[in-house]
Each structure stands twice: as C-alpha cells, then as structure tokens.
Amino acid sequence: MDNPRYLLAIGTKKGLWLATSRDRREWELSDPQFLMQEIPSIGIDTREGRTRLLVGVRSEHFGPTVVHSDDLGQTWTEPERASIAFAEGDDAAVERIWQILPDTEDRPGVVWAGVQPISVWKSTDGGESFELNRALWEHPDKGDWGAGYGGAAAHSIVPDRKDAELVHIAMSTGGVYRSRDGGESWERASKGISAYFLPDPEPEMGQCVHKIAADVDGRLYAQNHRGVFRSDDQGERWVSIAEGLPADFGFVMLTHPRRAGTAWVIPLVSDYERIAPDGHLAVHRTDDAGETWKKFDGGLPERDFNVVLRDAAAVDGGDPVGVYFGTRGGSVYASGDEGESFVEVASRLPDVLCVRAAELW
Amino acid sequence: MTLVLPTVLAEVAGGRTEFALTGVSSVRAALDNVGESYPILARRLRDERGQLRRYVNVYVDGDDVRRREGLDTAVGEGQEILVIQSVAGG
Numbered sequence: 001m002d003n004p005r006y007l008l009a010i011g012t013k014k015g016l017w018l019a020t021s022r023d024r025r026e027w028e029l030s031d032p033q034f035l036m037q038e039i040p041s042i043g044i045d046t047r048e049g050r051t052r053l054l055v056g057v058r059s060e061h062f063g064p065t066v067v068h069s070d071d072l073g074q075t076w077t078e079p080e081r082a083s084i085a086f087a088e089g090d091d092a093a094v095e096r097i098w099q100i101l102p103d104t105e106d107r108p109g110v111v112w113a114g115v116q117p118i119s120v121w122k123s124t125d126g127g128e129s130f131e132l133n134r135a136l137w138e139h140p141d142k143g144d145w146g147a148g149y150g151g152a153a154a155h156s157i158v159p160d161r162k163d164a165e166l167v168h169i170a171m172s173t174g175g176v177y178r179s180r181d182g183g184e185s186w187e188r189a190s191k192g193i194s195a196y197f198l199p200d201p202e203p204e205m206g207q208c209v210h211k212i213a214a215d216v217d218g219r220l221y222a223q224n225h226r227g228v229f230r231s232d233d234q235g236e237r238w239v240s241i242a243e244g245l246p247a248d249f250g251f252v253m254l255t256h257p258r259r260a261g262t263a264w265v266i267p268l269v270s271d272y273e274r275i276a277p278d279g280h281l282a283v284h285r286t287d288d289a290g291e292t293w294k295k296f297d298g299g300l301p302e303r304d305f306n307v308v309l310r311d312a313a314a315v316d317g318g319d320p321v322g323v324y325f326g327t328r329g330g331s332v333y334a335s336g337d338e339g340e341s342f343v344e345v346a347s348r349l350p351d352v353l354c355v356r357a358a359e360l361w
Numbered sequence: 362m363t364l365v366l367p368t369v370l371a372e373v374a375g376g377r378t379e380f381a382l383t384g385v386s387s388v389r390a391a392l393d394n395v396g397e398s399y400p401i402l403a404r405r406l407r408d409e410r411g412q413l414r415r416y417v418n419v420y421v422d423g424d425d426v427r428r429r430e431g432l433d434t435a436v437g438e439g440q441e442i443l444v445i446q447s448v449a450g451g
Contacts, residue, residue, distance in 0.1 A: 059414045061446040062370075062405035080400045086409045093408035 008357045011039030014350035024336030027176045027345040043100030044358040054127040056097030084130045098153040116153035133183045148172035156212045169334045175207035191237025211253040211310045217260040223253040230290045242292025246277045251310035260290040266308045283339045298341030311354035316360040326352025365440045373401040379431045389432035
C-alpha cells in the first residue's frame with residue numbers, strides 16, 4: 001500500500017506479517033517474512049523522524065536474534081555482533097526475546113528488551129546493541145523466580161513517562177519489581193497481588209503476573225494469573241479491580257497512551273478453562289481506572305475458542321486510539337474506535353504471539 | 362578438511378556452503394575458524410556458552426559428534442564436518 005497511515009505488525013509462531021491501512025477499516029496484508037521462524041516480540045519505534053521495526057526472531061534450530069528495518073520491512077539488518085547476548089562469564093544463553101519496547105519520545109535511542117532467561121536489557125542506540133541490566137540479573141531473589149508455562153522471562157517493562165529513573169518490570173513467575181534509580185537496584189513491588197498456587201496466598205514475590213501496563217498518570221494495571229489489579233502508588237500496594245469483569249483470568253493488559261484511567265483486558269474463564277466466557281471473545285474497557293468495565297464485541301465472531309496471549313494485543317497512537325489483538329487460532333482484529341468495534345485484518349495465520357501497531361503520520 | 366553447511370545457512374556464510382580448512386584439529390577449532398569471518402553464522406550454530414544449539418547436529422565422516430567427544434572431536438586432513446539441522450518444530 002502506498003503511503004499507509006497505520007502499520008500493524010503481526011508476529012506468529014511461523015513468521016511475520018505486516019498489515020497497512022489508511023483508515024483502520026480496510027487492511028492490506030503482506031506476504032509472510034521470516035517464514036517458519038517464531039516472532040515473539042516486535043517494537044515499532046516512530047521517534048527521531050523515522051519508523052524502525054525491531055523484531056525478535058527465533059529459529060527452533062538456529063536460536064534467537066534481533067533484526068531491524070527502517071523501510072517498513074522491505075529490507076532487514078542483523079548486526080554482525082549479536083544485539084542481545086550474555087557475556088562469557090554469565091554462563092547463560094538467550095533463549096527468546098519476549099519484549100522490545102522503545103522508550104518515550106524524550107529518550108531517543110533508548111529501547112528496552114525483556115528476555116528469557118529472566119533478564120532486562122537496555123539499548124541506547126535504537127536497538128542495535130543492548131546491555132544486560134546486571135542489578136536484576138544478580139538480584140538476590142533470582143533463585144526463587146520460576147518459569148511459567150511459556151518460559152521464565154521478563155515480559156513487561158514499564159518505564160515511567162515522567163521520571164526517567166523509575167521503571168517497573170514483571171515476570172512470570174516472580175511478580176513485579178521496581179527500580180527508582182534507573183535500573184541500578186530493584187525492589188519487590190507485588191504486595192496485594194494474589195498467588196493462590198503458593199502457601200502464602202499474598203506473598204511479597206513469586207506471583208505469576210501475566211502483564212502490567214501504566215496509564216498516562218503513572219497508575220499501574222496488572223492482569224494476573226487469576227486477578228486484575230491496580231496500583232496508585234508505584235506498586236507499593238495493589239488492589240483488585242476485577243469486579244465487573246466476567247472472569248479475572250487472562251493475559252492482556254493495555255492502557256490508553258493519553259487518557260488516564262482507560263485500560264483494556266480480554267478475559268478468559270480461568271486457568272483451568274483458558275477460553276473466553278461462553279467461547280465468545282470480547283474486549284472489556286474501563287474508563288475509570290477499573291471501577292467499572294464495559295464489554296465490547298462488535299465485529300468479533302460468535303464463537304472462538306482460541307486465547308489471546310499477553311503480547312498479542314496492542315494499541316496505536318491514533319486519535320481515537322486503535323486497539324488490536326490476535327488469537328492462537330491466527331485471527332487478527334483491529335479497532336479504530338478504542339476497542340468498541342472490530343474488523344478482521346487476517347485469519348488462519350499461525351498462532352499469533354505478538355502484535356504492535358503505530359500511526360505513521 | 363571440509364566443513365559443509367546446510368543451504369539455509371548460506372546467506373550468513375557469504376553465500377557458501379563449503380569451506381576448505383587447513384590447520385584445524387577439532388570441530389571446535391573448525392567452527393571457530395569459520396565463525397571468525399562470519400559471526401552471524403557462528404551464533405546460529407552455537408550459543409553464548411559456546412555450546413552447539415540443541416537442534417544443530419554435527420557429523421565427522423558420518424559420526425554424530427555428540428556420540429564422540431562433542432566439539433573436541435578430532436578432525437584431520439581429508440575428513441568432512443557436516444552440519445545439519447535436526448528434526449524440530451511443529
């Protein structure tokens with residue numbers, strides 16, 4: 001498509017697809033790239049006057065890597081030196097790159113990566129090379145962190161929009177951790193988040209937090225393994241905001257890039273029944289920080305028994321904000337009206353592992 | 362001694378699938394030798410710990426090096442090191 005306004009990047013278990021649109025209703029879908037390679041993470045960096053696609057690629061045979069494209073996927077560059085690699089003395093190897101997150105507009109060049117094994121990495125050159133955060137890698141709690149079904153990874157990284165020293169991360173399992181000094185040290189920040197699978201149902205750490213996100217005022221939201229929570233004090237204490245939702249299990253947590261108090265979840269029945277209630281996918285949105293929720297399912301199928309994974313949902317920066325998600329059944333949906341109604345962008349792709357979207361102009 | 366790569370790796374090996382090597386005495390040395398010129402190829406075959414990736418198999422004259430001395434398996438003149446990706450994925 002010439003001169004598209006919106007870009008939607010779809011990472012699947014067997015390749016990357018790019019979709020473009022001028023109005024978020026009609027979409028043009030590319031042929032697959034990196035066919036037969038897993039795409040667990042995508043970052044779209046629209047800072048510094050260019051659009052850079054950063055993609056975590058993982059070959060079952062030949063391991064993980066990060067590539068980038070500055071021409072909307074026409075050509076790709078893989079640095080000769082691995083962008084993300086442990087040093088010789090670390091006795092570890094990168095297994096999968098779960099998260100690639102360009103930081104805010106006023107921190108050009110800064111890109112974060114969340115990796116399996118549990119680690120956080122930071123780039124200051126636009127994602128071409130990353131440095132391991134040693135304070136987290138050597139954290140005294142490390143021995144107690146575990147692996148969720150998908151693997152042990154730092155899957156959420158939330159740099160504060162105003163305070164460059166404040167960063168929250170989340171891992172499964174391990175919970176939420178906070179740094180107030182730009183990553184020099186990390187402290188537990190999970191109090192109030194439940195962990196029914198542990199002897200202490202409300203521990204300080206060890207929770208299986210599925211995804212965290214922050215709104216524009218810095219309030220934090222968490223979709224937990226059973227439970228939906230909010231923190232108004234940078235993770236000191238979390239409170240349940242699950243009332244009004246049909247179920248408190250799920251993987252997705254999205255927040256509005258400009259409007260405080262607005263967040264989206266996609267509930268699943270429970271950990272024992274990982275499908276949408278009644279087999280009917282729906283997006284639930286709060287506009288009052290979780291006090292109330294509204295269900296939206298316009299344009300979504302009557303029946304779909306596939307789940308939406310934690311990174312298989314995203315918002316763009318448009319006005320109104322676009323909301324996107326993909327399922328393990330390979331369907332991808334886009335909304336141009338803040339999640340109230342959807343159109344199908346793609347169907348019958350391989351399992352969708354991540355989607356990211358951006359307004360290009 | 363010849364190192365033979367699967368075609369799928371040619372794009373990170375300067376378009377080549379065969380390398381004639383001299384002066385190397387082990388599989389590790391052979392992979393180090395080629396990996397110096399092609400660092401992306403090097404990490405496709407081995408992780409940061411230097412271990413062969415789980416689904417990369419290496420044979421010396423038909424013998425799986427995992428059943429011999431691994432990367433320390435000796436190689437000499439006239440022998441062939443064959444790299445093959447194993448069966449994996451769903």
